[in-house]
Amino acid sequence: xxxxxxxxxxxxxxxxxxxxxxxxxxxxxxxxxxxxxxxxxxxxxxxxxxxxxxxxxxxxxxxxxxxxxxxxxxxxxxxxxxxxxxxxxxxxxxxxxxxxxxxxxxxxxxxxxxxxxxxxxxxxxxxxxxxxxxxxxxxxxxxxxxxxxxxxxxxxxxxxxxxxxxxxxxxxxxxxxxxxxxxxxxxxxxxxxxxxxxxxxxxxxxxxxxxxxxxxxxxxxxxxxxxxxx
Amino acid sequence: xxxxxxxxxxxxxxxxxxxxxxxxxxxxxxxxxxxxxxxxxxxxxxxxxxxxxxxxxxxxxxxxxxxxxxxxxxxxxxxxxxxxxxxxxxxxxxxxxxxxxxxxxxxxxxxxxxxxxxxxxxxxxxxxxxxxxxxxxxxxxxxxxxxxxxxxxxxxxxxxxxxxxxxxxxxxxxxxxxxxxxxxxxxxxxxxxxxxxxxxxxxxxxxxxxxxxxxxxxxxxxxxxxxxxx
DNA sequence: GAGTGGTCTAGACCACGGG
DNA sequence: CCGTGGTCTAGACCACTCG
Numbered sequence: 473x474x475x476x477x478x479x480x481x482x483x484x485x486x487x488x489x490x491x492x493x494x495x496x497x498x499x500x501x502x503x504x505x506x507x508x509x510x511x512x513x514x515x516x517x518x519x520x521x522x523x524x525x526x527x528x529x530x531x532x533x534x535x536x537x538x539x540x541x542x543x544x545x546x547x548x549x550x551x552x553x554x555x556x557x558x559x560x561x562x563x564x565x566x567x568x569x570x571x572x573x574x575x576x577x578x579x580x581x582x583x584x585x586x587x588x589x590x591x592x593x594x595x596x597x598x599x600x601x602x603x604x605x606x607x608x609x610x611x612x613x614x615x616x617x618x619x620x621x622x623x624x625x626x627x628x629x630x631x632x633x634x635x636x637x638x639x640x641x642x643x644x645x646x647x648x649x650x651x652x653x654x655x656x657x658x659x660x661x662x663x664x665x666x667x668x669x670x671x672x673x674x675x676x677x678x679x680x681x682x683x684x685x686x687x688x689x690x691x692x693x694x695x696x697x698x699x700x701x702x
Numbered sequence: 703x704x705x706x707x708x709x710x711x712x713x714x715x716x717x718x719x720x721x722x723x724x725x726x727x728x729x730x731x732x733x734x735x736x737x738x739x740x741x742x743x744x745x746x747x748x749x750x751x752x753x754x755x756x757x758x759x760x761x762x763x764x765x766x767x768x769x770x771x772x773x774x775x776x777x778x779x780x781x782x783x784x785x786x787x788x789x790x791x792x793x794x795x796x797x798x799x800x801x802x803x804x805x806x807x808x809x810x811x812x813x814x815x816x817x818x819x820x821x822x823x824x825x826x827x828x829x830x831x832x833x834x835x836x837x838x839x840x841x842x843x844x845x846x847x848x849x850x851x852x853x854x855x856x857x858x859x860x861x862x863x864x865x866x867x868x869x870x871x872x873x874x875x876x877x878x879x880x881x882x883x884x885x886x887x888x889x890x891x892x893x894x895x896x897x898x899x900x901x902x903x904x905x906x907x908x909x910x911x912x913x914x915x916x917x918x919x920x921x922x923x924x925x926x927x928x929x930x931x932x
Numbered sequence: 933g934a935g936t937g938g939t940c941t942a943g944a945c946c947a948c949g950g951g
Numbered sequence: 952c953c954g955t956g957g958t959c960t961a962g963a964c965c966a967c968t969c970g
Contacts, residue, residue: 477958490873490910502936513960518937528781529873534937534967543865544872546782550930551758553775635773642774643720643759649927652882652902670900672882675927680720697879697905700780707939732955743941748956764948764956 476512482520484510489529489540497542500530548700552648554635555611555690559603567602570628571662575617582614585677586684592616595623597633600662606693607663613688619680634688637678641685646678650698653691663693672696706742711750714740719759719770727772730760778930782878784865785841785920789833797832800858801892805847812844815907816914822846825853827863830892836923837893843918849910864918867908871915876908880928883921893923902926 488494500506503521507514521538524530528546532538559566574596578588588594597613613633615623619641626636653673660667674690718724730736733751737744751768754760758776762768789796804826808818818824827843843863845853849871856866883903890897904920 486873496869496872504936513962514937515939515961516959518939519958522938532937533969535935535969537936543784543787543868545787546872548780548782548878550778550780551775552778552932554773557773557775638773639726642726642776643716646932648778648930648932650880650902650930651927652900652922652924654900668898670882670884672880672902692882694882697881700878700880702782702876702878734955743943744956745942745958746940748958749939752957762956763950765950765954767955 476510476516478516478519478523481506481510481512481517482523485520485524486529489524494540496540498540500538500540502537546702548702550698550700554638555601555609555632556635559601559608562603564603565605567605568632569600569602570597570632571600572596572598573628578614582687585687586614586616588616588684592618597628599628599632599634601632601634607665608693609696610659610662610691611688612691613686615686616684619683619685633686637686641678641680644678644680644685646676649675651675655691659691663691665694669694672698674698706740706746708746708749708753711736711740711742711747712753715750715754716759719754724770726770728770730768730770732767776932778932780928780930784868785831785839785862786865789831789838792833794833795835797835798862799830799832800827800862801830802826802828803858808844812917815917816844816846818846818914822848827858829858829862829864831862831864837895838923839926840889840892840921841918842921843916845916846914849913849915863916867916871908871910874908874910874915876906879905881905885921889921893921895924899924902928904928 494500501509503514503517507517510517521530521532525532526547528544530538531541553561556566575593576596578594595615595617597611597615599611600607601609601611611632611634615633617624620637622640623636628636651673652670655663655665655667655669655671657667659671660669671694672692677687678685724730731739733744733747737747740747751760751762755762756777758774760768761771783791786796805823806826808824808826825845825847827841827845829841830837831839831841841862841864845863847854850867852870853866858866881903882900885893885895885897885899885901887897889901890899901921901924907917908915
């Protein structure tokens with residue numbers, strides 16, 4: 473009977489790493505040797521070590537073998553839910569208010585961010601997400617109608633642009649930048665906080681292949697924290 | 703000849719998801735059917751779909767099968783390097799200055815965060831990380847000497863606590879909280895910014911099993927952005 | 933050139949959990 | 952109960968890369 477799973481192999485490897493039985497900077501045995509020692513197939517060892525390498529706890533290279541990194545670059549995984557789910561996941565009642573919806577020329581920084589041609593117009597959205605009727609997050613978004621033509625017909629008073637896009641243009645690529653900025657006068661009004669208050673911000677751009685879909689800046693009300701585990 | 707890899711299966715699955723050939727909320731074929739259709743082994747399909755599920759693009763449950771989620775919770779991966787590598791990775795010269803090193807009772811919020819007994823003393827570190835001789839990040843750290851006794855002998859003028867711990871107590875578990883806060887007068891002095899300036903902050907706690915190792919708050923100089931891709 | 937991880941296969945058994 | 956994904960195996964070939 474085989475009580476050996478890839479998880480148990482992984483746990484044993486992790487133990488050896490943490491106990492420095494496999495010291496930082498050192499090579500560890502080959503997959504084949506480990507498989508024999510632990511009494512399982514090489515594929516099982518492979519699965520276990522591959523997962524550890526993806527988390528940054530091991531470095532693997534063909535021919536060079538597997539080693540414990542001296543300065544591990546750990547990987548943390550962030551969940552990116554739609555804002556409604558973020559609020560509801562905290563056990564709070566979600567609310568939403570559309571503030572502005574317009575079609576206009578974007579400012580230069582948005583145009584260059586999305587690599588648009590000079591005269592390309594975008595749909596501009598400003599919306600407030602609420603938790604227990606308190607301001608939670610201000611969404612300042614630009615949408616490329618060429619990438620998602622149906623968006624022009626979306627009823628943004630019933631569903632947030634955030635949610636609409638996740639449901640209709642999801643599964644695409646993009647990048648995030650997290651930072652802090654001072655609340656502008658307008659943001660302070662909407663978020664009901666002092667002007668200049670420190671706000672946690674998420675800037676995101678989304679692409680369908682080479683076609684830009686949307687750029688958004690989310691400004692969270694003071695006190696918001698984004699969490700991750702490792 | 704087998705031109706079929708799990709990556710190609712994954713790409714095909716992704717295409718069907720994005721093209722809505724597999725619509726949101728809908729079931730997709732079983733692994734066995736897909737394997738037959740695509741002409742590969744079930745294990746290959748499994749690997750491809752498992753990876754998509756880990757990224758949040760599919761939901762898999764035994765017996766219920768695999769479906770495309772209506773509101774996908776995307777997963778983004780963050781790299782957590784040591785600060786020196788973060789700076790050097792930007793092509794800048796790294797510098798470091800130890801500001802304070804003390805052994806004392808932690809404030810209540812740190813004590814409860816690390817679940818310490820009332821009279822447990824910790825080592826308190828305050829240090830500044832520099833990029834091109836400009837303030838980059840302020841490190842405010844508490845270390846549990848019971849968890850890492852050797853830390854008491856570390857020469858923190860030569861190596862940052864951040865780096866020492868990564869090299870000597872790495873591979874442990876922990877959690878992160880990202881947020882924004884206003885620069886205190888002291889932080890403003892060290893970071894050379896106005897008091898009250900919005901700072902991007904990372905709070906982290908690290909554990910070896912049930913034993914708390916360290917709690918740290920990193921305050922980044924104004925303008926810092928943390929990036930991730932999806 | 934040769935060693936190491938990367939991957940595929942065909943088959944098998946198992947565990948979870950929906951109906 | 953029993954279908955579906957989760958996993959293990961033994962063997963094979965391949966691709967990368969170090970020496």
